Amino acid sequence: MRPRANTLGLLFHEGCLLVEEQHGIHSKGTGLFYRPIGGTIELGEPSAQALVREYREELNADVEIVRYVSCLENIYQIEGNVFHEITQLYMVSFKENALYKKKTFTVTEGTKTTTARWLPLTDLRKPETILYPVGLLDVINQEIYKGE
Template structure:
């Protein structure tokens, strides 16, 4: 299996970030874990285009990409299989600002239905959050956001 390139969007609302909640087997065991909205970059597609597409497909919402937060690389094992992801991260914002008033969103990807909800950045240290290294990145960006207020 080859490394997978994906892109994830970070949406802030005050001290909270929008994350998808999943319950499944993962690299740290089995149970609930959280991750930002996004997905695989298709061949010939730019990462920002993929991110806008993923939000449209999974949440049926439009986002604007604001800025790059960097890149995380993860090598992990689930059910004895090695996975390798190279993840490009961006801050994004809803085009329709009324969407910030929603507490949660139903996400659909094929037959899979999950929920995305606002999570307090300070509470994430107690949760399983992927990709690895994301919590530290979110804390830095959250601090920058708070300096602007």
């Protein structure tokens, strides 16, 4: 298996990050975990364009790329299988301001449906909160405290 290139959008509002809630097997066990909205970069597709497409496909929402943030490399195991993701991170914003007032969003990816919601940064920092990809919380903390 080869590394997977993906892209995720960091969308903040009033001290919260928009994240997708997922339940299932993950690298730290089984149960609830979170990740920002995004997905796989298709061959020949720039990562920023892929992110805009993913928000449209998954949330039926248009976003604007604010700026590039960082790249994370995540190598992990699930049930003895090794996975490798290279993730491009962008700060994004909704083009439609009314979307910031929604408490939850239905995330549709193929036949799978999950929920996205605004998760307070204080909750993201709790030891029991599982956020992927690994290292993302460090990037978020650097971004938030950059100007201080």
